[in-house]
Amino acid sequence: xxxxxxxxxxxxxxxxxxxxxxxxxxxxxxxxxxxxxxxxxxxxxxxxxxxxxxxxxxxxxxxxxxxxxxxxxxxxxxxxxxxxxxxxxxxxxxxxxxxxxxxxxxxxxxxxxxxxxxxxxxxxxxxxxxxxxxxxxxxxxxxxxxxxxxxxxxxxxxxxxxxxxxxxxxxxxxxxxxxxxxxxxxxxxxxxxxxxxxxxxxxxxxxxxxxxxxxxxxxxxxxxxxxxxxxxxxxxxxxxxxxxxxxxxxxxxxxxxxxxxxxxxxxxxxxxxxxxxxxxxxxxxxxxxxxxxxxxxxxxxxxxxxxxxxxxxxxxxxxxxxxxxxxxxxxxxxxxxxxxxxxxxxxxxxxxxxxxxxxxxxxxxxxxxxxxxxxxxxxxxxxxxxxxxxxxxxxxxxxxxxxxxxxxxxxxxxxxxxxxxxxxxxxxxxxxxxxxxxxxxxxxxxxxxxxxxxxxxxxxxxxxxxxxxxxxxxxxxxxxxxxxxxxxxxxxxxxxxxxxxxxxxxxxxxxxxxxxxxxxxxxxxxxxxxxxxxxxxxxxxxxxxxxxxxxxxxxxxxxxxxxxxxxxxxxxxxxxxxxxxxxxxxxxxxxxxxxxxxxxxxxxxxxxxxxxxxxxxxxxxxxxxxx
Numbered sequence: 001x002x003x004x005x006x007x008x009x010x011x012x013x014x015x016x017x018x019x020x021x022x023x024x025x026x027x028x029x030x031x032x033x034x035x036x037x038x039x040x041x042x043x044x045x046x047x048x049x050x051x052x053x054x055x056x057x058x059x060x061x062x063x064x065x066x067x068x069x070x071x072x073x074x075x076x077x078x079x080x081x082x083x084x085x086x087x088x089x090x091x092x093x094x095x096x097x098x099x100x101x102x103x104x105x106x107x108x109x110x111x112x113x114x115x116x117x118x119x120x121x122x123x124x125x126x127x128x129x130x131x132x133x134x135x136x137x138x139x140x141x142x143x144x145x146x147x148x149x150x151x152x153x154x155x156x157x158x159x160x161x162x163x164x165x166x167x168x169x170x171x172x173x174x175x176x177x178x179x180x181x182x183x184x185x186x187x188x189x190x191x192x193x194x195x196x197x198x199x200x201x202x203x204x205x206x207x208x209x210x211x212x213x214x215x216x217x218x219x220x221x222x223x224x225x226x227x228x229x230x231x232x233x234x235x236x237x238x239x240x241x242x243x244x245x246x247x248x249x250x251x252x253x254x255x256x257x258x259x260x261x262x263x264x265x266x267x268x269x270x271x272x273x274x275x276x277x278x279x280x281x282x283x284x285x286x287x288x289x290x291x292x293x294x295x296x297x298x299x300x301x302x303x304x305x306x307x308x309x310x311x312x313x314x315x316x317x318x319x320x321x322x323x324x325x326x327x328x329x330x331x332x333x334x335x336x337x338x339x340x341x342x343x344x345x346x347x348x349x350x351x352x353x354x355x356x357x358x359x360x361x362x363x364x365x366x367x368x369x370x371x372x373x374x375x376x377x378x379x380x381x382x383x384x385x386x387x388x389x390x391x392x393x394x395x396x397x398x399x400x401x402x403x404x405x406x407x408x409x410x411x412x413x414x415x416x417x418x419x420x421x422x423x424x425x426x427x428x429x430x431x432x433x434x435x436x437x438x439x440x441x442x443x444x445x446x447x448x449x450x451x452x453x454x455x456x457x458x459x460x461x462x463x464x465x466x467x468x469x470x471x472x473x474x475x476x477x478x479x480x481x482x483x484x485x486x487x488x489x490x491x492x493x494x495x496x497x498x499x500x501x502x503x504x505x506x507x508x509x510x511x512x513x514x515x516x517x518x519x520x521x522x523x524x525x526x527x528x529x530x531x532x533x534x535x536x537x538x539x540x541x542x543x544x545x546x547x548x549x550x551x552x553x554x555x556x557x558x559x560x561x562x563x564x565x566x567x568x569x570x571x572x573x574x575x576x577x578x579x580x581x582x583x584x585x586x587x588x589x590x591x592x593x594x595x596x597x598x599x600x601x602x603x604x605x606x607x608x609x610x611x612x613x614x615x616x617x618x619x620x621x622x623x624x625x626x627x
Contacts, residue, residue: 003212004066004533005029010108010130012123014196015056015115019130021108030536031621033546034065034109035509036092039081040553042112043090044625049560053085053188054170054195056116062103062161062201063110065509066534069101069209069289072217073224074514074521075529076101076288079506084187085172085195086350086405087425087449090557093175093189094453094506097182099203101289102159106205113196122200124154127207135199139168142343143177144308150202158204164345166393167194171403173350173427177342180310181286181296185317185347186451187426212535220529225292228520232466234293237513240283242297243316244274247324254583255459256320257430259327259379260356261421261573264432265581268329274313277331286312288511295513307335314338317452318348320430325352326359326385333382340386344393350405351392353427355385357406358398360419367413373397421571423450424563431457434574434586437487438495441596445568445610447554453505453512455498458484458491460518469518475540476501476517485586487596496603504547545620552620555612565610568597 007029009022032038039061051057061081068075078100084091103111106127113123117132120139124131138146143164150160159179167174167190174190175183184190211217229235237243250256251269258266270276281301285294297313314323314334318341323334341348361367362377369376373391375384375398391399401409406427410420421428426449433440436458443450460469462484470481476497482490498517505515508530515521521529523540530538575590601608605616617623 002026002029003210003535004070005034005109006104006107006207008108009110009112010125011112011114012130012132013115014113014117014121014132014198017117017132029066032549033507034068035063035507036079036081036094037507037546037550037553038110039063039079039092040090040550040557043081043083044553044557047083049557051083053083053088053192056114056196058083058114058192058195060113060189060192060196060198061110062099064100064104065507067529068509069104070211070217070529070533071290072221072529073228073291073293074511075509076291077509077511078103079509080176080184080189082189082192084426084448085170085191086188086407088561089424089448089563090554091187091189091192092448092506092554093184093186094509095176095178095182095184096288096511097178098159098289099161099178099182100509102203102205104205104209105207106203107207111201113198115196117197120197120199122150122198122202124202126158126204138199140165143345144180144310144343146200147177147180150200154202154204158202160200160202162200162345163190163193163198164343164393166344166346167191168199169393169395169403170194171346171393171395172405172408173347173354175345175347177345180342181312182288183342186349187449188347190345211533213532216528217532220525220532224514224520228292231468231520233518234513234520238285238294240297241274241278242295242313244277244314244319246274246316247319248273248275250320251324252582254578254581255432255435257325257432260325260353260360260419261428261432263579263581264435264583266324266327268327269324271329272319272323272331272334274319277313277334279331283313291511291514293511293513302335305332305335308339308343311339311342317429318352321349321352322355323352325356325430327380328382328385329380330382333386336386337382337389340389340393344389346389346393349429350427351389352430353421354392354402354406354409355388357409357416357419357421358388358402361413361416364415364419366416367398371398418572421573423570424567426450428571432578432583433570434485434578434588435583436484437588438491438498440570440574440588441487441492441495441593441600442499444570444593445597445600447551447558447563453502455495455502456517458482461494472522473498473517475523487588487592489599492596492599492603496600500544500547500551502547503550504543507546507550508543549620549622552612552616552622553625556617556622556625559611565597565601565608568610
């Protein structure tokens with residue numbers, strides 16, 4: 001008997017309107033675990049690396065891991081894997097909520113979707129009963145409208161993943177919205193779903209997930225329930241404003257992009273901080289499946305403002321990129337922007353950085369009022385930003401070019417490339433890499449583009465950090481605190497060990513707010529949870545290597561599309577000083593950055609051009625993907 005996984009993968013071909021069930025052997029599950037490595041396996045095996053992301057050949061994969069959906073906090077995640085229309089690389093969007101656990105309860109470890117429907121459709125998956133149904137009446141509707149219609153038609157049980165108009169219109173940074181609350185945001189997964197004429201997936205399941213050692217798992221879960229608020233980061237996020245409550249503190253410390261990374265402090269940050277947005281209103285915690293973390297917040301009082309409250313309170317990444325970065329100071333505008341992000345189905349990070357690019361182009365005369373249809377783009381002008389978001393989602397006017405993301409837009413707007421803040425086509429998160437230079441190295445060398453979760457942030461291990469965090473990374477042989485604004489050899493060593501540690505969280509579909517090196521569950525608990533779920537008697541070494549394997553699989557695909565060290569770079573802006581605020585004058589030294597990147601290649605066992613050596617491929621057991 002298998003524990004932790006179902007042993008079945010559901011394949012759906014929309015072109016042929018059929019489905020099949022694949023049953024990999026136990027060795028496959030032990031080798032790839034599930035999650036992102038499972039998704040990468042099928043991409044590497046079945047997809048031509050040069051295929052158009054919007055072609056019917058592209059795979060759209062919803063994958064879980066052996067710990068997804070078990071009775072333990074931090075295990076509600078699933079991964080969405082495809083070829084990204086933004087980067088041309090493998091896309092990964094790790095998503096919390098209920099959708100992943102429901103896939104498992106329906107009896108599957110993954111859903112692999114190929115082909116393209118001839119008309120708008122949605123999938124209804126009720127355990128082994130699979131239907132492809134017409135969605136013409138839902139096409140063109142916002143996410144909450146489509147969600148509500150499907151709930152009314154099929155009942156309150158189960159979980160729904162849906163795209164909005166942005167996904168239908170193939171906006172390259174469109175997202176997938178799950179149950180009106182949880183967003184598969186990055187890399188344009190929603191656009192790939194739209195390219196397949198797939199409006200939604202409704203999954204219902206009532207199967208139990210087989211667990212090897214339920215007694216041990218219950219003990220671990222009880223320990224989390226009793227003690228997780230002892231962790232300062234978990235406690236802060238559990239508070240009434242969630243992670244949006246970090247905004248003012250991070251601004252005061254000069255950590256977040258303002259004005260398209262010209263500076264890192266905004267004097268009105270207190271007006272749009274999470275605590276200001278809720279204005280002492282009561283908030284309710286929204287938990288993921290079997291999780292007590294309470295990271296998301298519902299604010300019932302927002303109904304009085306005429307807002308759709310079903311999406312919960314805006315979170316830090318969208319708030320910092322699509323509001324703070326644009327110098328918007330009106331709380332009501334922040335809430336409206338969040339509503340539009342969710343209703344249209346957009347990635348708040350890529351959207352905000354693209355909007356910053358557009359405003360800077362306008363400032364410099366590269367975009368005019370004639371181009372914008374009369375819209376006067378200005379920093380801090382919430383009305384023009386809201387108007388622009390609507391144009392982007394519907395690909396109208398200037399929104400057509402901005403819907404392509406900053407890389408493609410900058411290739412079409414002459415003289416604008418220096419304003420395009422992306423790596424490999426994916427917009428950079430708002431955490432400024434000049435103030436966290438290990439994170440900056442991570443942005444550059446990530447084989448899928450820059451994520452704020454590519455590595456734990458430098459500030460958690462600098463001289464102001466809590467000793468608890470240093471204790472938690474000691475098993476990785478990290479013992480010394482290092483300045484956040486440095487790229488020393490020791491910082492590169494720290495990065496080398498922390499990168500796979502974070503990577504294994506995504507490979508396992510583990511939530512970084514429960515499992516990351518500085519959150520409540522330390523590495524020993526992670527191993528114990530995997531063992532309790534599967535009975536595999538795993539080890540930190542095996543899980544660490546799983547994290548390396550994920551990086552290697554993504555890197556191998558990137559190599560196949562022509563990515564090398566010349567692409568492992570940062571925009572030139574980060575080699576220039578921050579212009580004002582508490583971090584004024586801080587920059588990344590370009591030579592130090594290049595030296596750090598090259599040293600990382602050496603430590604990791606890569607070739608000089610950043611590619612995987614045959615020895616590394618052999619070490620990671622990836623030779624089967626080399627032709």
